[in-house]
Amino acid sequence: MAVSMRDVAARAGVSPRTVSNVVNDAPYVAAGTRARVEQAMAELGFRPNAAARSLRRGRSGLVALVVPELDSPYFSALAARLSEACAERGWTLLVEQSHGDPERERRLLDGVRDQQVDGVFFSPWGLSTDELRERRDPTPLVLLGEQGDVSVADHVVIDNEAAAFEATAHLLSTGRRRIAAVGARSPVGRETVRLRRAGWARAHAAAGLAPDPSLEVPVDSLHRAAGAAAAARLLDEGVQADGLFCFTDELALGAMHALLARGVRVPADVAVVGFDDIEDGRYATPSLTTVSPDLPALVRGAAACLADRLPVERGRPGPEDGPAGHRAVHTPHRLVVRGSSGGTAAVDGARPERLP
Amino acid sequence: MAVSMRDVAARAGVSPRTVSNVVNDAPYVAAGTRARVEQAMAELGFRPNAAARSLRRGRSGLVALVVPELDSPYFSALAARLSEACAERGWTLLVEQSHGDPERERRLLDGVRDQQVDGVFFSPWGLSTDELRERRDPTPLVLLGEQGDVSVADHVVIDNEAAAFEATAHLLSTGRRRIAAVGARSPVGRETVRLRRAGWARAHAAAGLAPDPSLEVPVDSLHRAAGAAAAARLLDEGVQADGLFCFTDELALGAMHALLARGVRVPADVAVVGFDDIEDGRYATPSLTTVSPDLPALVRGAAACLADRLPVERGRPGPEDGPAGHRAVHTPHRLVVRGSSGGTAAVDGARPERLP
DNA sequence: ATGAAAGCGCTAACAA
């Protein structure tokens, strides 16, 4: 077995209690004692056993992130930022992929690593709000990106409906009149898709227009391949469209690729708008107009929510001390107009592309 | 406190020992007993405490992945696949970002979450082979992507030098004669960059050419922005180049964006080749020629290495039972020729783009 | 096939 506190204590001629005090730098340790203990630790190569500590404290310092997928530029950007935020707070991040599968989401929702995890960030794609409500696991939960409902859990969201409205309104304002909603039907991302479709529809209504039902384009996934397939299908079926509002940037990039490959000019013939502001969109040619969620704010909000639910470090008011009701944090978004919808083709540098 | 095995035992009228047997489905439990215990567990909502189990077993089921960054298409694809591989083996994956910072890499190298982690997958960017060798932490380690040295640790690699040779030779074979090495100097990715530069140089030598030193293009990072800046600089400085071998796809996509924005035609004026085969490259216009590492094989190899170092599930020969020396697994790569170097512009579908 | 009991390494009440 590895060196334990007892070994260190023996070597330094103190009790385990004192070693513990040194390790957790408690205020009242005599300088000389501390020095001796630290030397003993160094000599023996002591590493505190995290499992024992977790067991004793009832808290592991582990936090989980559940996302549909870890590849996919949006979720990987989210994971990267969240990982940093957790590191700053001394939490270790553990990652699980749900693939938007309701069954897998359900399983992860009540019990990632059983009680080994102090809190969970969850980005649902398969479960409805009602299904989320049925969760039994008492581990603090923060929902990411979903409109949600305050009765379910803390959540940090952008206003998907409003953002979709703006994106569509932008296309309408450039004179487009047949704007397809690419992703309006999808096997994954239920709530998100529902809200973005609603925004698309409302923008039409606000302009006194009623979009052709054939412009609600179904997709198999929210990835590039699905976007390419959708665009190809539109062309093959002869559906007239002068604008595409794609529910993710990945769909948009796939669609744009298919259009360009068939000789359709973007934005001259068809304008394209995406959603998420992933980095590829900035460097695509033409560069992609998109809805940019404020990811730093989202991550900050999420971490703050969780921090409030966690027991305080020293002087523990217990895990029951968080805000009484659930909290809803709304984060801003903005429409970034680039070349694919007729704007400038330059790279937009207003927000840092990667972590600072 | 949560329900413990003792509570379950009391309710089922058995001893904790029996509950443990049921939970770990040991062979010798009478059907009736098992049923009673399972009912008691269900009624009480029992969840085994992972911290206690880890402490007792001396094994947590936790495995760490250390990568430079989690956004970045290559590493997020790696993380996604590794996450699946771990899930299949019953391991939980925990992720840390090093940003290629040597200090941070060193710290993570000896001790992610102290003894709470059973093994570490490590993708070094800042540390040299020699520095890796100095590690003290006994936790099993698997290096990813580095050429490495068998004396350091198990590692799973592709032949970076050979791949770079092929990429460059491909450009030479299309008649290009001034091929810039974008990324030949970089503050991160030491070993990788060194090897890719060597392959680029050797391809020239093999063709009886000596590349102009001004074609070794330095970068600040391996991201798109750096690629765009590098390409812009080449144009500004009037360095003649008819081909770019970019050390990552991200660099290549950034460079291509900058070239196209300045009216330089790809591949007519300048051919571009990248490295990594990230998904964006397939959907770029023109689509990107690149070196495609066999990621599934790499991940499979890495997981297998670690599995061999871990104590066996039942009947524990202890952690000291792995292969005596360190293992080096070599994984294949192939050059995928697409539009950016004059090949076809179609999407290459030979390998699944995402997880199956 | 099951029970009794020890102990993994640490923290925190209680004492001194």
Added chain:
DNA sequence: TTGTTAGCGCTTTCAT
């Protein structure tokens, strides 16, 4: 300021 001690919840040896 430091020592003593109990115990977190589980697995496992020994006993039956």
